[in-house]
Amino acid sequence: MQRLETADDGQFEDYLTGCYLTMLRLGTPTREGLLHAGLDHQDIDQATAILASRHLISPLGDGTWEIVPPETALPRLAGALEARARSTRATAGELGAMWRQSMTDPAEATLMGVEMLRSIDQVVHAAHALVASAEVRIRQFMDDSPASLRLIRDDPLVLGRPQIPLSAITLVVDVALFVHDDVLATLEAAAGAGVRIAVADGLPFSGLIVDDKTALVDLSRHDARADGSFVVRRLPAVAALAAMCDIAFELSTPMGPTLAIRSGEAEGAPLEERDRRVLSLLASGATDQQISRSLGVSTRTVERRVAYLMQGLAAATRFQAGVQAARRGWI
Incomplete structure (x- = not known):
């Protein structure tokens, strides 16, 4: 069996799984039994310490371990991992904002709750991070901007795969986007999958609102570098953009x-x-x-x-x- 000290991340988890299964087969695992199964002394110490920290086993203090019933231990571990994943998704936007802020001129004045975006890449990355953090609802409106076209082409269901039902996504697209041959088919596929899509004429800019908490304003159609685009977390501004998106959707022609x-x-x-x-x-x-x-x-x-x-x-x-x-x- 491969040693833990030479294992990469994937192999490390595979080793822990193999060790856990070996202990399950032994029933009441002992150090002697694990050595007989081919595990190394140091690896046994490391692996059992990690399994105990995950509450899968409990040391008895005499070179033996008690197995926590898997019906109890595994759902509890899965819940903890899911909570950690939710936390990671929720903080991705904030960490991305910190990173992008570090790339800007430190002498530039900043407004509390507003993060300036300085390129189309930053607009696209910020949009994906916000969508990945969504827990309830996404509203989006798209003019014929370079960033909008990038986002539509990134994924056939528009903007990646968020952790919410597609029916909770509202999308208003400007008719000007349809000059690009692949856009219509992509949006029809998204509408068929459950995204609520409407077509407007003359949207002045693009925007994204996530969970009524955070909004992104994309001005890349008005500036080739997307200079002036921003992410805002000030609730009155977010509410205003959400209301504008709702009105645009109601006045537009639905694809559904x-x-x-x-x-x-x-x-x-x-x-x-x-x-x-x-x-x-x-x-x-x-x-x-x-x-x-x-x-x-x-x-x-x-x-x-x-x-x-x-x-x-x-x-x-x-x-x-x-x-x-x-x-x-x-x-």
Whole structure:
């Protein structure tokens, strides 16, 4: 058996597990029994001390140990590890803030509860750290900023995998993002997985609000270096950004209803499936080329169907046709 002193982190835990299983098989483990099983004297001292600190065994003082019933010991150990993991996630944002602050000019004036971000990388890293710390709810709104595009492309379900249900995520995206070919498919996959997504037109900047405690403001669309972006932990500012996100969501066109109709969970207008799909993509702000690729038809066919649907809805613009169809419950 490999010695503990030469083991890396993964091998170290494997050794402890092997030692614990050996002690379980022995029933009432003794030093003699562990030596006979191939363990080294020094490794026995170290391994049993760690197992005792985890409350898996209890020393009896005469070279023997008592096994704490696994039905009691293991759930208790798992609970302690889970609590430590939650604490680690919760402090990640604060530690990241400390690190980023250390990288700024010490002569620069700072405002209590506000952490300035100086690059797109810092915006992206701060956003991921905040999402990882979420325990209740995430609100996010995205304009066509470099940081927003990075975050959407980082993960098919948008912004990594937080420790909360996807249904607790509210996302408002600006229609301008759909000029990027991969964005629409990514967001549709996220909406299908349960993220609440709505499409807006003309968002002035991007923001992220986590648990009504912390918010991030992304200004990278207005400055190539994202200079001026910041994380804020002052509750009035966080509440104001959360309220703005809620209003933007209510005034925007949801992506969800179309998915419900396509899956048979809701009733729509007496339209062909293809026309409902065209209207859905119009409401999302997709171009004719994006719609044609999604439907597998020619761009000319899409142009004809769009003109026909706009006329039927008396819509002056393509986006307006999609919005009106959504309001009528057609998609």
